[in-house]
Amino acid sequence: MVKVGFYQGCCFQGQDAHMFETMKEMFKRIDVDVVLLEETTCCGGNTIDEENRKLSYAINARNIALAEKEGLDMLVSCNTCYMVIAKAKRALDTNKKLRDEINELLKEEGLEYKGTSKIYHLLDFFRDVVGYEKIKQAVKRPLKGWKVAAYYGCHVLYPKEIAVDNSDNPSSLQEILKALGAEVIDDYEGKDACCGYHSFFTDKSMTLKKLNRILGGVKKVGADIVATPCPLCFKSFDIYQTNMENPPRVPSSFLPEIMAYAFGIDKDKSGLSHHLIKVEKE
Amino acid sequence: METAVLQVFRYDPEKDQAPYYKEYEVPVEGTLLNALLYIKDNLDPTLAFRAFCRSEVCGSCSMKVNGKTKLACKTPMKELVETWKGKPLRIEPLNHMKVIKDLVVDIDKPIEKMKTLIPWLVPDPRVVPTDPMHESIIYPEEMEAYKDQIHCMLCFSCYSACEAVADNERYRGPFAFSKAYRFQVDRRDIETAKEKRIRYAISGGLWSCVQCQKCLYVCPKGVKPAEDIQNLRGQAVKKGFTDKPGAKKLKHFVDWIYATGQINRLYLPEEVYGNKEAREKLTKAYTEMGVEVWEVPKPTKGLMKFRDIYLEILSKEDKALDLDYSHVRKIDKMVSDIFKADICTIVDKAHEEGRSSRGLISKLKGLLGGQ
Ligand code: SF4
Ligand code: SF4
Numbered sequence: 001m002v003k004v005g006f007y008q009g010c011c012f013q014g015q016d017a018h019m020f021e022t023m024k025e026m027f028k029r030i031d032v033d034v035v036l037l038e039e040t041t042c043c044g045g046n047t048i049d050e051e052n053r054k055l056s057y058a059i060n061a062r063n064i065a066l067a068e069k070e071g072l073d074m075l076v077s078c079n080t081c082y083m084v085i086a087k088a089k090r091a092l093d094t095n096k097k098l099r100d101e102i103n104e105l106l107k108e109e110g111l112e113y114k115g116t117s118k119i120y121h122l123l124d125f126f127r128d129v130v131g132y133e134k135i136k137q138a139v140k141r142p143l144k145g146w147k148v149a150a151y152y153g154c155h156v157l158y159p160k161e162i163a164v165d166n167s168d169n170p171s172s173l174q175e176i177l178k179a180l181g182a183e184v185i186d187d188y189e190g191k192d193a194c195c196g197y198h199s200f201f202t203d204k205s206m207t208l209k210k211l212n213r214i215l216g217g218v219k220k221v222g223a224d225i226v227a228t229p230c231p232l233c234f235k236s237f238d239i240y241q242t243n244m245e246n247p248p249r250v251p252s253s254f255l256p257e258i259m260a261y262a263f264g265i266d267k268d269k270s271g272l273s274h275h276l277i278k279v280e281k282e
Numbered sequence: 283m284e285t286a287v288l289q290v291f292r293y294d295p296e297k298d299q300a301p302y303y304k305e306y307e308v309p310v311e312g313t314l315l316n317a318l319l320y321i322k323d324n325l326d327p328t329l330a331f332r333a334f335c336r337s338e339v340c341g342s343c344s345m346k347v348n349g350k351t352k353l354a355c356k357t358p359m360k361e362l363v364e365t366w367k368g369k370p371l372r373i374e375p376l377n378h379m380k381v382i383k384d385l386v387v388d389i390d391k392p393i394e395k396m397k398t399l400i401p402w403l404v405p406d407p408r409v410v411p412t413d414p415m416h417e418s419i420i421y422p423e424e425m426e427a428y429k430d431q432i433h434c435m436l437c438f439s440c441y442s443a444c445e446a447v448a449d450n451e452r453y454r455g456p457f458a459f460s461k462a463y464r465f466q467v468d469r470r471d472i473e474t475a476k477e478k479r480i481r482y483a484i485s486g487g488l489w490s491c492v493q494c495q496k497c498l499y500v501c502p503k504g505v506k507p508a509e510d511i512q513n514l515r516g517q518a519v520k521k522g523f524t525d526k527p528g529a530k531k532l533k534h535f536v537d538w539i540y541a542t543g544q545i546n547r548l549y550l551p552e553e554v555y556g557n558k559e560a561r562e563k564l565t566k567a568y569t570e571m572g573v574e575v576w577e578v579p580k581p582t583k584g585l586m587k588f589r590d591i592y593l594e595i596l597s598k599e600d601k602a603l604d605l606d607y608s609h610v611r612k613i614d615k616m617v618s619d620i621f622k623a624d625i626c627t628i629v630d631k632a633h634e635e636g637r638s639s640r641g642l643i644s645k646l647k648g649l650l651g652g653q
């Protein structure tokens with residue numbers, strides 16, 4: 001059993017608390033114990049950086065230090081949280097002055113950022129820690145006949161310093177989906193476009209244009225569903241899609257949901273039946 | 283000798299009806315630029331592309347390889363062959379600019395767009411001596427603030443890869459904002475110019491950047507436009523340009539994270555757009571799905587100490603007053619009205635109530651006698 005600290009961000013609590021339970025159950029099937037790091041806070045969503053970068057670094061030094069205190073590596077299952085926390089880690093690891101200054105403040109909580117915990121995103125965690133073979137063995141309900149479009153999202157591929165895969169031609173998501181027994185489609189119009197999640201509040205028309213490009217592309221190649229390892233891209237696909245004038249009504253899945261389903265967890269518990277755009281495929 | 287196939291975009295608007303691709307077999311040796319020069323010298327002298335310095339300085343050899351923007355003279359052929367696992371390499375001109383011929387594009391438009399952001403120094407006479415015989419000194423510490431931005435060589439890689447340029451005609455482009463930011467942090471530049479740049483940046487799409495980070499990824503010079511854009515947004519708010527949704531979103535983040543350790547996605551549309559309906563709709567949808575609705579996030583354990591750290595950083599950066607304390611008090615009141623207890627008690631209780639957070643709100647309400 002591998003033990004890893006789970007960073008919940010905003011996507012696995014509140015209305016989405018059930019998502020964490022799905023994750024936990026799904027991870028159990030591949031011998032991973034995900035320990036919720038309860039005292040962590042929001043990573044700042046790459047927005048706090050607009051106010052002050054040092055504040056963003058401090059918040060995330062504290063988040064990472066909480067995993068270090070437990071002696072655990074940290075698993076971050078949101079692309080944006082991952083990017084923000086991994087960038088903070090880089091800054092802290094390469095700038096002693098910054099680290100010392102922030103550690104001085106963390107002392108108050110009895111915390112210290114040491115740089116001992118590794119930060120994982122779902123994709124590299126599945127590839128490097130769990131292994132594709134193990135995923136394959138856990139499959140109870142192969143996704144036979146499912147045409148699944150692979151969509152990575154931006155913040156696991158860019159910038160290069162924090163990328164978890166080859167930024168130009170990544171393969172981990174395809175490998176995971178293949179292990180689930182799905183037919184993977186990784187070449188379609190819009191596969192590299194941004195999902196538009198972060199511009200929904202600042203420039204909504206941009207979000208809708210991007211959804212049109214990506215989901216239109218997915219539809220054109222005849223995929224049944226689009227799967228993404230980012231809960232924000234998923235929200236953009238499932239929730240914001242309903243804001244489109246003529247929504248193509250393409251179903252989507254956050255990667256752990258479709259994995260849970262393939263591992264034999266029932267559809268309701270996997271989360272797949274709670275989407276606004278119904279996942280009809282069985 | 284190992285070879286690779288390049289499928290090169292060919293188009294001469296004066297002669298060709300439509301663009302087409304021509305295949306060339308080239309040695310896997312040196313850089314992509316070497317391969318193009320090989321074509322020109324040995325296979326096809328009609329191929330047009332721009333290149334000059336061959337050493338990542340002039341910024342003229344930027345193009346796309348299988349859709350990804352690359353600087354030809356910085357990109358080893360070996361790396362391309364490895365990345366694309368032997369697949370043919372499709373070489374195309376940059377996005378969002380008119381093709382003049384083959385791989386050569388017209389860069390006038392992004393240049394014109396950049397100029398609207400005043401990418402030059404407007405000297406402050408109190409700092410910069412008007413007498414040209416007098417030195418205008420810049421100290422190394424000052425240079426720190428813009429040491430990366432000054433290396434931009436106008437290669438337009440970021441412009442080509444930019445997600446905001448793709449879907450917003452007006453968007454000035456990553457490099458243009460970096461050029462502007464460079465003068466925003468220059469002590470010699472006059473305040474009135476800084477104010478103007480912010481205004482022009484806003485009308486040029488400052489809040490439209492989606493923060494995809496592609497500009498950071500493609501820049502051959504280590505410029506970080508996305509981060510400069512964040513800094514410019516911060517400056518805009520500080521200068522009082524607070525009416526845009528983006529500015530309100532930032533305020534939501536700053537206040538809520540301080541107050542609870544989390545943002546409040548349920549209230550975000552309301553605080554950004556005054557859109558109450560969105561919350562009501564979401565609440566209804568969740569209730570119908572049998573999902574518990576959280577009006578406020580679960581306050582993080584250790585919240586009070588977290589607040590101390592948060593405030594201390596802001597104070598150190600001379601930004602303590604950016605927190606809207608009346609908003610924070612409102613959030614506190616919201617939390618205590620819901621739970622009928624003060625925030626400290628709630629933080630303690632929330633933690634005692636175990637590790638899963640499902641159903642936590644009703645549990646807490648029950649325990650503390652809230653609604
Ligand atoms: S981060 Fe912003 S400026 Fe940079 S490429 Fe993406 S949208 Fe364009
Ligand atoms: S910022 Fe970088 S990628 Fe963009 S034009 Fe300048 S040098 Fe090229």
Ligand code: FES
Nearest residue numbers: 334336341343355
């Ligand atoms: S030829 Fe000058 S940058 Fe490539």
